[in-house]
Amino acid sequence: MDQLTTASWQALMLLFTGDPALWEIVGISFSVSFRAIIIATPFALVVGFILAHTQFPGRRVLISTFNTLLALPAVVVGLTVYMLLSRNGPLGDWKLLFTQSAMIIGQIILCFPLLVAISHSAFQAADRKVWETSITLGAKPWQAMLTLMHEVRFGLMAAVIAGFGRIIAEVGSSMMVGGNILHYTRNIPTAIALETSKGAFAQGIALGIVLLFAALVLNFSLSFIQGKGEMAQ
Numbered sequence: 001m002d003q004l005t006t007a008s009w010q011a012l013m014l015l016f017t018g019d020p021a022l023w024e025i026v027g028i029s030f031s032v033s034f035r036a037i038i039i040a041t042p043f044a045l046v047v048g049f050i051l052a053h054t055q056f057p058g059r060r061v062l063i064s065t066f067n068t069l070l071a072l073p074a075v076v077v078g079l080t081v082y083m084l085l086s087r088n089g090p091l092g093d094w095k096l097l098f099t100q101s102a103m104i105i106g107q108i109i110l111c112f113p114l115l116v117a118i119s120h121s122a123f124q125a126a127d128r129k130v131w132e133t134s135i136t137l138g139a140k141p142w143q144a145m146l147t148l149m150h151e152v153r154f155g156l157m158a159a160v161i162a163g164f165g166r167i168i169a170e171v172g173s174s175m176m177v178g179g180n181i182l183h184y185t186r187n188i189p190t191a192i193a194l195e196t197s198k199g200a201f202a203q204g205i206a207l208g209i210v211l212l213f214a215a216l217v218l219n220f221s222l223s224f225i226q227g228k229g230e231m232a233q
Helices: 002-016 020-053 059-071 074-085 100-125 128-136 141-151 153-168 172-178 188-198 201-232
Strands: none
Touching (some): 002 201, 020 059, 020 100, 020 141, 020 188, 059 100, 074 172, 100 153, 128 141, 153 201, 172 188
């Protein structure tokens, strides 16, 4: 109990004294995840829209596939990306393994199915007359799609928040393809795993507090956005 109390006190000191090593790890973690979600979101929203408002062979199979991939383990994604980017892999010439770019690729794969599934549900729940009216008034398809996106903006924002929450805390993929390199690819989850394995709990607890606070903010934001969406209906 004394060890836990001491480690917790040291963790708070690290947080409030602005420990450079700790906040560097936090910065790397949020930088990688923000870039991943920014890259994945536009493509995922377009796919979600297509699945909701077009008919083509294999559409239901695709929807089922994306719903299945919601449970895709991070370590499986990490293994797949590692094999692709390793020296003997098909993309080995890119030399991306153990870089932030590799971490971003892994996180994009992780959050993409979630973004597609939630945005697809949001588009399906929208009034189809919005799309039909926009087309009737002479809007181009992409303009009508933007109008529909504005109509379901709360659902789409919820998708982005949920997707970011999915990747900011994942450890399996980042550890395998990033290599947990100090000052470069060491993010919050991989640093927690490393510090715990060394028995140095103070930094691990401090980073855990940051991660818990981020999760709290994301959940409050998601609840607020869902509430605004219900009020707008």
